[in-house]
Amino acid sequence: MVDISKRVALSQAGMGVDARLDVGLRRYMLRIYNYMASGLLLSGLVAMAVVYTPLKAVFYAFDPATGAFAGLSILGMIAVFAPLVLLFGAMFAAQRMSAAATQAFYWAFVTLQGISLSTLLVVYTGESVVRVFFITAAAFAALSLYGYTTRRDLSALGKFLFMGVVGILIAGLVNMFVESSMLQFVMSAVGVLVFSGLIAYDTQAIKERYVATMGTDEETKVAVFSALALYLNFINLLQFLLMFLGNRE
Template identity: 60%
Template sequence: MAYNVDRRTMTRGQAEAAQIDVGLRSYMLRVYNLMASGLLLSGIVAVMIDVVPVFRDLFYVTQGGQMVGLTLLGTLAMWSPLIVLFGAMFMMRSASAAMVQSMYWLFVALQGVGLSVLLQIYTDASVVRVFFITAAAFAGLSLYGYTTKRNLSGMASFLVMGLIGILIAAVVNLFIASSMLQFIISAAGVLVFAGLTAYDTQRIKEEYSATMDRETMSKSATWGALSLYINFINLLQFLLYFLGNRE
């Protein structure tokens, strides 16, 4: 009799584990779909600004077909994703799932304006090539974060310190314009955002709970997609410094 009870208990536990596993796969697929859709929207915005003169003139000052500066609207558009991001973080607890998703789509659309700068600096062919290199690297890093049994939370403090260091160095380099410092920033950026990709994937996976209600799960998936989106975009920009061909 005891044997039969244990067997029923184990079977019930296995069924619950299988249910959680199916739910987790569905949840992670939702996160990746949101992230990929965000990249697609950003790419569409960037390409439209690059190829349509009317849109390009709204954001860029050009001379002889080359970008020489930003218009007032272009300057505002460059900084607006940060404003949206900080606003979303401030409202994180109180915002509804619909509001969080709206801010996500607004963020990625505005980010497309910033990405259009890359199409002015680098050749289209090299941007496409590095995009696929970034996608392959991102997929490998995210898969590692998803499947590894190693706890990556210990990396978090080092990655945050590295990110702060990159931000400070980038601000300093705005004034001194050192090519060596830019090289160091880009190299550090690749390492930091590679680590963040693996870490964030594991964190998003571990934050999943089968008991989350639909509203909470939607918000959690959107925040997860935003984290991975930011990692991908930064990884792309830093890799372009090393692998991109300038116009």
Template identity: 60%
Template structure:
């Protein structure tokens, strides 16, 4: 009798574990789909700005058919994703899942304005090539973060400090305009955001809980997609510095 009871409990435990695994896979798939859709939307916005003169004139000053600088709207558009990101950080606890998702779509759409600059700096062929290189690196790093048994939590504080260091160094280099400093920043940027892809993937996996309600899971998936999207975009930009061909 006791043996049958043990087997029943063991069977129940296996079934629960399988259900949690299925839920986790569905959650991660939702995260990746949101991130990929965000990249597509950003790319569409960037292409529209680059290829439709009427739209391009809203964001760029052109002289003789060549882009010479940003308009006021272009400057605002460049900084607006950062404003949306800060607003989301303050609102995330009290906002509903639909509001958080709306802010995500707004962020990635506005990010397309900034990405359109890459189309002015680098050739289309090199952007496509580096995009696929970034996608392959992202897939490998995210898979490592998902499957590794080693805890990556110790990397978190170090990587976040690295991000802050990159931001400060980039601001300083706006005034210095040092090629060597930009080379170092880009090299460190590749390492930091590669690490963040693996770290964030493991963090997203560990934060998943089958006991969460659908509203909380939806919000969690959106925020996770935002983290991975930011990591992908930054890795792409830093890799373009090394691998992209300039116009």
């Protein structure tokens, strides 16, 4: 009877630990999704402010003869590439950054990214951007839920997805010179597949990293960078879907 009582007590203790772990994980994931959603909201507000207020004259150049949009201004081009510079800087400084510095970096990044995303509102109609945004949100929710709940190990996909991102970057650079509509179509199709896969892959990876960082000083930093990874996946999926489904101005 004593042994049975001990086993029951140990089993109940284990179940209690698992329950607390599950609750903590759900709170952690919700925190990451809140960071991501807040970042998307801030980027969207900045993009609309740039396009629909006098700020447009600061970041965009206009043809004096017609008054029509003629591309980004010098300041606009700097703003478009600024998030990339910030991202590379954070990659080298991540280990030395405090939790507060990591959060400041995140909000600075999504703000500058909003200026870059304003180009979508210039190229595509507002109605089609909103429509594709909700399509992207639905796809993101389904893919992230799959990554969170699946028992299948998605880690093997990591190398293939990384190679896909590199391939898209190379194809994008090549297409800047050849301007091939077929290459653009292929790149868009691959982009949708790659970033759809990355949403599920990163969600599972975030879930698995939780145990290693919970309750430590690194938890906030990891949460912010995890939110950034999901934010970037969402933004890239949105842009590639717009190439298929968006209506141009």
